[in-house]
Amino acid sequence: MISMRSKYGLKALAYMARTKGKDSFLIADIAQAEGIPKKFLEAILLTLKNNGILSSRKGPGGGYSLAKSPAALTIGAIVRSFEGDLAPVQCLSETQQSSCPECLDENTCGIKLVMADVASAVAAILDNVTLADMLQKSEFERQKRTQVVDFAI
Amino acid sequence: MISMRSKYGLKALAYMARTKGKDSFLIADIAQAEGIPKKFLEAILLTLKNNGILSSRKGPGGGYSLAKSPAALTIGAIVRSFEGDLAPVQCLSETQQSSCPECLDENTCGIKLVMADVASAVAAILDNVTLADMLQKSEFERQKRTQVVDFAI
């Protein structure tokens, strides 16, 4: 299960990417629009900034902006900002060279061998889907549903 | 990240499957062999029994046995016993019809659409790898490493 942080982060970014005609956003506005606790969102946006996904300006007229275009932001990079890793077990961490504390022989650990396949499958998906792709999927789904309703009426 | 429960469960099952010439195992022996806290392992094996993966007999000469052959036990079924689900978000649960508490419009939620792909990729792997496969991967790796050492000497 991914954390609320990741979900809130994705929601905030999706909101920013989808709102045309604005490039700077106030924490309070995003929080309100997406139903995210404001103080919690503060910390989340800060994390995204520290990971190079958002940029910010203080003072009047300031706020947060996307550091790159939605088509250049992968879901993998966003989720990693919060989860630290996509690895299903510690010994497969992408960022630290660490082994699972309980493992007796990491070299031949069957769990690790199986989970390595899972890890690369997950990474292959999340690193090849961008924020723009996610919005497009969502929009496509919305269109499909509106049409169904139209026909029904 | 998968839980310690899942890892300990997999380790215990792997131990039972790999130990030839025995079909009934004492909790204490498994705990000792795999370095798992005994009382914790009790609860874990009980979960596996309740999920039809192990069977047990009480009394002298009793113990736990695999309910099916290792080739008939998928890693997916084992992990699900502990995690309840393989879903990366609540709204994709395989077992409950539930939505994510924070979701404003689940029908067009981009996160859900992307994570659905992740969920099926993970399930495709774990439901097609058996306990026997896992042992075989492990053994193959062990052989490979022993050979390397032999050559080095």
Next chain:
DNA sequence: GTAGAAGTCTACATGAAATATAGATAAAAA
């Protein structure tokens, strides 16, 4: 039929992590 071996159940302890909240501080613009 009873003694002891083994699994089963209930309850709780503990610690860490996720999820927030409060309030002070710093920077920028007008």
Next chain:
DNA sequence: TTTTTATCTATATTTCATGTAGACTTCTAC
């Protein structure tokens, strides 16, 4: 220099994973 906005530090709360203790039940062998 006042207002607006992000940023930082600290802390509260809750939940969950991990693990322990001890009583209880069931079974087998003798």
